[in-house]
Amino acid sequence: MSFTTSWLDESSAEKVIAILQERLSALNDLHLTLKHIHWNVVGPNFIGVHEMLDPQVTAVRDYADTLAERIATLGGSPRGTANAIEADRSWNDYSLGRDTAQAHLAALDLVYDGFIATYRSAISSTEAPDPVTQDILIGQCAELEKFQWFVRAHLENSEGVLDHSDSRTEVDAAKAAR
Numbered sequence: 558m559s560f561t562t563s564w565l566d567e568s569s570a571e572k573v574i575a576i577l578q579e580r581l582s583a584l585n586d587l588h589l590t591l592k593h594i595h596w597n598v599v600g601p602n603f604i605g606v607h608e609m610l611d612p613q614v615t616a617v618r619d620y621a622d623t624l625a626e627r628i629a630t631l632g633g634s635p636r637g638t639a640n641a642i643e644a645d646r647s648w649n650d651y652s653l654g655r656d657t658a659q660a661h662l663a664a665l666d667l668v669y670d671g672f673i674a675t676y677r678s679a680i681s682s683t684e685a686p687d688p689v690t691q692d693i694l695i696g697q698c699a700e701l702e703k704f705q706w707f708v709r710a711h712l713e714n715s716e717g718v719l720d721h722s723d724s725r726t727e728v729d730a731a732k733a734a735r
Contacts, residue, residue, distance in 0.1 A: 562631060569686035574633035576679050577624050577690065581635055582645035584621040587672060588614055590651045594661045602658035602711065613704050620697045627690060647675075652727045662711050663734030664727035666719070669705035676701060 562570070595610040625635035636644075648671060653664050676698045683691040712719050712734060724730035 565631065565687060567632075570631045570633070573683055573687045573690050574628050574631050576682055577628045577631075578633070578636060578641070579645045579647075580676065580679050580694070581621055581624045581628065581637065582642045583648070583672065583675065584617055584624065585637060586642050586646070586648075587668070588617040588621065590665075590668060591617060593651060594653075594665060597653070597655045598658050598661050599655060600657040600659070606658040606662065606711065609707060613707075616700060616704075620700075623693060623697070627693060631687075631690075653731055656731060657735060659712065659734040660731035662708050663719075663721040663724070663730035666705065666708050666712065666721065667724065667727055667730050669701065669708060673698060673701055673705065 565573070591610050591614045595607055595614065598606050598610075621637070625637060628635040651664070651668065653661060676694060680691055680694045680698060683694060709719065712721070714720075721730035721733035724733050
């Protein structure tokens with residue numbers, strides 16, 4: 558690494574860059590997953606879900622750009638390739654194809670559960686070395702949680718119950734929501 562900001566030592570910068578790179582790959586994967594759902598959702602709620610996902614895709618792509626630029630600011634070289642996503646992947650690929658809005662939304666809810674949990678872990682891991690990076694992650698996480706709320710609003714009954722709440726896989730969540 559030939560450059561890092563003056564307020565971080567090289568070791569701390571490398572730690573933060575590694576965290577950001579994993580989140581960058583996860584965001585790139587999430588944007589592709591959201592587009593996949595957008596293209597494959599069918600049924601009575603098609604148009605509402607189809608149109609709800611576009612702003613989420615745009616925001617997630619913007620979050621990726623922000624993190625890539627932060628990596629560069631810290632002296633790293635952001636990797637935005639398909640190979641980077643695969644190398645950094647600790648999650649399973651999205652498993653549904655053409656399916657109903659309810660099925661996709663239940664599966665997406667589980668995706669957001671895992672995604673937000675790993676974002677919160679990254680937030681905790683960046684507090685000491687770089688509160689600026691932590692602040693970026695906090696702001697993005699707040700928006701991701703709002704996106705999950707949008708998804709859940711389509712799935713909840715009037716008592717706030719989610720039919721797929723006991724599901725552990727996307728396929729099981731989709732089955733419970735159909």
